[in-house]
Amino acid sequence: MESADLSLPKLSHWPLHIVSENNFPTAAGLASSAAGFAALVRAIADLYVLPHDPSFLSRIARQGSGSACRSMFGGYVSWEMGVEEDGSDSLAQQVAPASHWPEMRAAILVVSAAKKGVSSTAGMQATVATSELFSQRAAHVVPLRVTRMKAAIRERDFATFAEITMKDSNQFHAVCLDTSPPIFYLNDISRGLIRLVEELNRVAGKLVAAYTFDAGPNAVIYYLEDNKEWVMALLKTCFEGVPGLEDVQGKGLGEEFNIWLVKAVFGGVSRVILTGVGDGPEKVEDKSLIDEFGNPKSVAL
């Protein structure tokens, strides 16, 4: 039996050499750990030929980072809170695949890649424990907004999508501020970016862009491909020369745009990442992060 074990070892007895690379600023409130853990869980599932059902893998991924459960799916994803007190039945579900509304774009404005002062997990625990407004948000505001948001995605209704996105970002940061001691993720540049998006929508005469901020000062601006020119004009006017905007064509904003708002964010954005709705983790055969000697290597991402 011993020799048989040696000649045919169980795969699960082998140690794993894992190399991970991330092209996103880490620990900056941009869900880089969610992306990393989703990729890790999917890679291990591939290695051991485990079932690929994203709901199953989602439960595993969220043990590494709560929001990693969302990142197992592509497209538009909802993180359902479940009914169990301990959150054990909390899981992510796809609302719609990327192909349902492929025109959705996101511009990520990296305000600061500095580490967060408060981890998002510890911060949320403090908010739940001490904010006297949190229960109102959790019990009454969020459930209605989630229902409306799912309907907006199903109907490809950008105006409603944008309105809820902005309101809910602000309310999340409001309950952070209502925490004892208060938690601040937004800074003066973040607030300047909010004002810029509001001004853009005012000048456009409709909602062409929506801001949202996670547990950090960096902005994500959602927009539809149809309104790309508006957002690119904004970025070009405010952040000319910032890495990530090299290929942006087109002209700046018109005279009616309040130039003081532009000056308020000058120099406050270090990088722009232009992306869009896409699929979940993908297996890439030809881009190993381990070289032929077993050492880590970097790949151009």
Add this chain to the structure above:
Amino acid sequence: MESADLSLPKLSHWPLHIVSENNFPTAAGLASSAAGFAALVRAIADLYVLPHDPSFLSRIARQGSGSACRSMFGGYVSWEMGVEEDGSDSLAQQVAPASHWPEMRAAILVVSAAKKGVSSTAGMQATVATSELFSQRAAHVVPLRVTRMKAAIRERDFATFAEITMKDSNQFHAVCLDTSPPIFYLNDISRGLIRLVEELNRVAGKLVAAYTFDAGPNAVIYYLEDNKEWVMALLKTCFEGVPGLEDVQGKGLGEEFNIWLVKAVFGGVSRVILTGVGDGPEKVEDKSLIDEFGNPKSVAL
């Protein structure tokens, strides 16, 4: 009858020449208009020998600036909201005279004397209309806190006074942020000052200071005379050379204080006003703001 009217005119037919001077930064969210309107109403009441009941004058003063109703009183004052839909029965009441707890001090840190982006009245109307957390605050949180705060003042309980002061300041700014579009009064310096006061309390091992921010970025720090050394050490360490601190004696903070928090507010405070609990508007006989020719003159305040 005509000649009788000319020789003995009714006082109320005479126009008034009013000169007002304010030693507080105006339109900066520091209730300068409340102080001004309270002084104006009291001066006119003196002129016409009207009843001096502060509750009566308070109703008149609040027509100029809502918070002016509080400023008619000295000491510790509560602004009661009343039960009428239109706020017509909203009035201020004295919780305790200054002599009940005369040890209360306030350091006002003027972060920026720039005009507010949003008037506090317009801002509050927008918050009531659009914040989905405001009703929870108004109906459930504030009434309990007001009751606890009055008890804390009656019992001269600084720890409770400080806890409620800080929590309620944060929650006020939270519902401002939950407004659509969001209202920002705090800036990065304000947030830095919050962190400084938290650090001071941590190093002191008890609540020696409490911050609060009204509709602007400027901080008011409350402390008791007994803990003056702690607050003066903080101010001296952070704001040496800033106008208003010329007479502050004593040493800086110890080594255990996190120096990075000090650096975060460096250069962000332009003036410090050291004051304390006091009486309401006072008639000053010897300091007229009108000279013998009827022209305005300035008095050293």
